[in-house]
Amino acid sequence: MSSLNLHPMLNVAVKAARAAGKIINSAALDLEAVRISQKQVNDFVTEVDHAAEKAIIETLMAAYPGHGILAEESGTEHGAKDSEYVWIIDPLDGTTNFIHGFPFYCVSIALSVKGRLEQAVVYDPTRNDLFTATKGRGAYMNERRIRVSKRVRMNECILSTGFPFRPGDNFKNYLRMMADVMPLAAGLRRPGAAALDLAYVAAGFSDGFFETGLSPWDMAAGALLITEAGGLVGNFTGESDFLEHKECLAANPRIYGQLVGLLGKYSKFASAGEKAALRQAPDAVEPPLEPASPAGAAAAAQPASSDDAPL
Known part of the structure; x- marks a missing residue:
């Protein structure tokens, strides 16, 4: 091309x-x-x-x-x-x-x-x-045709996301999302540019992407790249008319369906039942660690072994 x-x-x-x-x-x-x-x-x-x-x-x-x-x-x-x-x-x-x-x-x-x-x-x-x-007409990278990945098992997938960073963002919800996704995926990445994250999903470099708080200019070009590369893109509940929804989920078709199942309840467009289930779920945040016992503190104070020592 x-x-x-x-x-x-x-x-x-x-x-x-x-x-x-x-x-x-x-x-x-x-x-x-x-x-x-x-x-x-x-x-x-x-x-x-x-x-x-x-x-x-x-x-x-x-x-x-x-x-x-x-x-x-x-x-x-x-x-x-x-x-x-x-x-x-x-x-x-x-x-x-x-x-x-x-x-x-x-x-x-x-x-x-x-x-x-x-x-x-x-x-x-x-x-x-x-x-x-x-x-x-399809999607291309440097004039070569690109396709979304063919992976179908979440435990083989790298997913990308964008962490909330503005005052008023729902940090607790995002921690819950990550707690749901991270144990199931091969890795979670946060590169920091949604448009390029979406392009990477289209090229098959990563297998899926999700983020909230996005604007149309963050998503528009990447969304067309993904659909033309054989992928799916929408909001967290899977609706394809999403550009004004401030949330984006994209992946190859099989992984997309699994991510909608995981993340749909976090969408502002989720059903009342899904939102109720989310409200009843325990926080994903780990409780603070108990103070170390004297023996544990003494062990922590020991010098690192030669294998752990800095070079």
């Missing part, structure tokens, strides 16, 4: 994503010079987010001035207000990672036509990995 075969609108989105990626990579060379501000506690935005978003919007508007825009930093202030074509943009998903030089962040661009996702680009500027999808 060469760039010549891309849908024209997807071609423009790729051009926009690469322009943003160039800005991000340039800024990453001197992170100490990047100006950072805080939208709310633990929710950061940088001048790089704004510059990348500006580059994306300028590229899209030059090609399609009659289209609408929904962007993380500028909302709907750009583009046509009543168009059936709406570009959904996250210029830098994983800003906190970027600020720290932790190399897991991406650009996410999707096109919605009459409410249906039609085009998707997720671009990882650190690795120069380009994920693309057009409705009905």
Whole structure:
């Protein structure tokens, strides 16, 4: 699938994503010079987010001035207000990672036509990995077709998630979710950029993903990548119309069904019976450890054996 075969609108989105990626990579060379501000506690935005978003919007508007825009930093202030074509943009998903030089962040661009996702680009500027999808044409990474994983047993699966980080998030619920999922899976990962997490599920690098508190620009492009790669995506109860629900669950079809069974009760769209069962469940948080006995304290104070000693 060469760039010549891309849908024209997807071609423009790729051009926009690469322009943003160039800005991000340039800024990453001197992170100490990047100006950072805080939208709310633990929710950061940088001048790089704004510059990348500006580059994306300028590229899209030059090609399609009659289209609408929904962007993380500028909302709907750009583009046509009543168009059936709406570009959904996250210029830098994983800003906190970027600020720290932790190399897991991406650009996410999707096109919605009459409410249906039609085009998707997720671009990882650190690795120069380009994920693309057009409705009905499959999903690709660096021009090679990708598919979701074929694993069917949860104990063989790596799942990714995003921990709650904002004031008011339901931390206790998330601990319960992890207590339900972690013993059953081969591993749980928290890379820190939902759009790239979803792209990795589409590529089969991980087997499933779940997170709450997400916005449409976090999910839109990744959602189309997953469905075009043969996977399923929805909210925790399995509803496919989820972009405004602030929760996302994605996986290959067999694992998706198992995750809905595990996590559906945590959804704000769960049935009254499911919510009642959750309220009656004991907290997943472990009780504090009992104070060590004198013998235990003495043992803890002993020097480590040579096998445990630091090198």
